[in-house]
Amino acid sequence: MPIPIRNLYYLLCYAYDALDLLGEAPASGIEGPTPADLFARVLSHGTATLLRRGLDRNYVAHDEELRNPRGRIDVSKTVKRALESRGRVACDLDDLVADILPNQILRSTIQNLADGGIDLDAREQCAVVLERLGPLSPLQLRPDVFRRARRLRMGLMSRTLVAWCELVYKALLPKEGGKGSPFQDFWRQEGAMRTLFEAFVRGFYRREMPELGATSERFAWHGVALDPSSGAVLPMMKTDVSLNSHSKVVIDTKFVPEALKPGQFGGVRLRSEHLYQLMAYLTNLTAYAKCTPGEVKGVLLYPVIEAPFRYRYELLGHTVEARSLNLDREWPEIRRELEAIAALRS
Numbered sequence: 001m002p003i004p005i006r007n008l009y010y011l012l013c014y015a016y017d018a019l020d021l022l023g024e025a026p027a028s029g030i031e032g033p034t035p036a037d038l039f040a041r042v043l044s045h046g047t048a049t050l051l052r053r054g055l056d057r058n059y060v061a062h063d064e065e066l067r068n069p070r071g072r073i074d075v076s077k078t079v080k081r082a083l084e085s086r087g088r089v090a091c092d093l094d095d096l097v098a099d100i101l102p103n104q105i106l107r108s109t110i111q112n113l114a115d116g117g118i119d120l121d122a123r124e125q126c127a128v129v130l131e132r133l134g135p136l137s138p139l140q141l142r143p144d145v146f147r148r149a150r151r152l153r154m155g156l157m158s159r160t161l162v163a164w165c166e167l168v169y170k171a172l173l174p175k176e177g178g179k180g181s182p183f184q185d186f187w188r189q190e191g192a193m194r195t196l197f198e199a200f201v202r203g204f205y206r207r208e209m210p211e212l213g214a215t216s217e218r219f220a221w222h223g224v225a226l227d228p229s230s231g232a233v234l235p236m237m238k239t240d241v242s243l244n245s246h247s248k249v250v251i252d253t254k255f256v257p258e259a260l261k262p263g264q265f266g267g268v269r270l271r272s273e274h275l276y277q278l279m280a281y282l283t284n285l286t287a288y289a290k291c292t293p294g295e296v297k298g299v300l301l302y303p304v305i306e307a308p309f310r311y312r313y314e315l316l317g318h319t320v321e322a323r324s325l326n327l328d329r330e331w332p333e334i335r336r337e338l339e340a341i342a343a344l345r346s
Contacts, residue, residue, distance in 0.1 A: 003303070003305065003327045003328070004305075004327070004328060005034075005035070005037075005038050006331070007327050007328075007331065007334065008035065008038060009038060009042065010200075010331055010334075011196055011197065011200040011327075012038075012042065012164070012167075012196070012200075014199075014200045014203035014204045014207060015196055015199035015200045015203050016160055016163055016164060016167075016199075016203070017160065017203055017206075017207065018046070018160050018164070019207070034118070034119075035171070036113060036116055036117070036118050036122075037118050037119050037122045039113060039164070039167075039168050040110070040113040040114070040118045040122040040123070040125065040126055041122050041125060042164065043106070043109065043110055043113065043126075043161065043164060043165070043168070044110065044122070044125035044126055044128070044129050045125075046157070046160075046161050046164070047106060047110065047129040047132075047133070047161065048128075048129055048132070049157070050106075050157050050158065050161065051129070051132050051133070053157065055098045055103055055133075055158075056098070056100065056102055056103065056154050056155050056158045057096050057097060057098050057100065058096070058097070058100045059094040059095065059096055059097075060094070060095055060097050060099070060100070061092065061093070061094050062092075062093055062095070063077065063090055063091060063092050063093065064090075064091055064093060065081070065083055065088045065089070065090055065091075066088060066089060066091050067087055067088055069089050069091055070091055070093065071091045071092055071093035071094065072091065072092045072093075073089050073090070073091055073092075074089075074090040074091065074092050077090035078090045098134075098136070099136050099137055101139075101145070101148060101149050101152060102149055102152065102154050102158045102159075102161075102162050103133070103136055103158075104136050104137055104138075104139040105139065105141065105145065105146070105149055105162055105165050106133070106158075106161055106162065106165060107130065107133050107136045107139075108138070108139040108140075108141055109141065109165040109168050109169065110126050110129060110130055110133075111126075111130060112141070112168075113126060113168065114126035114127065114130070141165075141169050146162070146165075146166045146169065149162050167192075167196075170192055171192045193255050194253075194254075194255035196255075197253050197255040197303055198240045198241070198253040198255075201240070201241050201251060201253050201301065201338070202214050202215070202216065202240070202241045204335075204338055205241065205243060205338070205342065208335075208338075208339075209243075209339070209342055211245070212243040212244060212245055212342060213243070213244045214241055214242070214243055215241075215242055215244075216238060216239055216240060216241065216242070217238070217239045217242040217250075217285070218236050218237065218238050219236065219237050219284065219285060219288040220234075220236060220237070220284075220288065221234060221237065221284055222283070222284045222287035222288060237280070237281060237284055237285075239251075239252070239281055239285075240252050240253045241253065243342055246295075247294075247295045247296070247297060248285070248289065248291075248295060248296045248297065249297045249298070249299060249341075249342065249344050250278070250281050250282060250285065250296065250297070250298045250299070251298075251299045251301050251341065252274070252277065252278045252281065252298065252299070252300050252301065253301050254271075254274055254300060254301065254302050255302075255303055256271075256302065259271075259302035259304060259309070259324060260309070270300070270311065270322050274300050274322075275300065275320075275322070278298045278300055278320065279298070279315060279316065279318075279320075281298065282296050282297075282298045282316075282318045282320070283316065283318075286318075292317070293316060293317030293318045294317055294318070294319070296318055297318060297319040297320070297321075297344050298318055298319075298320045298321070299320075299321045299322075299323065299341055299344065300320075300321070300322040300323070301323060301324075301325055301341070302322075302323070302324045302325070303324070303325050303327050304324040304325070304326055304327070304328075305326065305327055305328035306326075306328065307324075308324045308326045309322075309323065309324050310322075310323040310324070311323070319344065321341075321344065323341070325337055325338070
């Protein structure tokens with residue numbers, strides 16, 4: 001599903017809560033022919049903003065042999081190295097430096113993008129911020145590097161940019177062969193796009209309609225286990241997006257190649273497995289929240305770039321919709337459609 005680059009930008013910004021942190025750069029100003037170009041522009045813009053505010057820094061311990069002592073004098077090292085005869089002492093120092101893991105991740109990601117065949121304008125933007133970042137220790141990006149980074153304390157903007165770097169690592173990995181190799185096809189990675197679409201919808205409502213308390217809700221099946229071992233293996237339920245007001249709307253996002261499937265005797269049909277899952281959420285959530293079916297509504301939401309649709313039902317007392325979100329339109333139209341979905345809560 002080749003979502004237009006200008007709208008992929010909005011998906012990413014809402015999913016990663018980055019509209020403010022990246023200075024709300026207009027989508028038209030970062031538009032490029034490929035996702036790699038888009039990522040390069042967004043990360044360059046965000047890094048330039050971060051540099052204006054100041055890179056995150058941290059204290060790094062090291063030792064030096066000095067004529068004029070500073071820090072803590074290490075007597076043991078001084079004696080072992082016979083430094084006194086040379087008029088020096090070993091000192092343990094803590095220096096505040098920018099050469100730390102989050103900044104190394106940022107620099108390495110931008111360098112990889114610049115080496116990956118992006119267009120000339122994006123490559124020039126990368127070159128500018130790489131020069132401003134200055135020399136940082138080289139870093140081989142791997143999954144464990146991002147796991148380590150998530151455990152660190154860092155500023156909100158650095159944390160957001162590192163999260164974007166991880167998305168680049170997962171979605172735009174170069175094929176084997178080294179620098180300059182083509183990027184993988186972003187659109188065909190259904191798992192990554194499914195996660196992104198879900199985070200986008202939840203992030204949009206959190207930012208634009210905070211009064212709805214958009215969240216991913218966890219709750220148990222309505223029932224009891226007949227023995228302890230059975231209870232231990234029963235999974236929790238978890239919604240993609242729950243909107244809360246006088247009534248509740250559960251939005252189950254579905255990023256699939258085809259939203260509707262061919263019917264047995266012609267025409268099209270909703271995917272039964274999607275409808276079963278949504279109805280399980282609605283019925284169990286009604287019991288969990290101790291409300292009536294009319295107070296819990298559901299939406300199956302599918303991204304499309306053509307042939308939009310909307311189907312409405314009342315099932316077991318619940319208002320249920322299966323509808324598309326056309327991502328091939330201008331952003332104000334997409335925004336209005338998301339606002340209309342939220343209106344189901346009233």
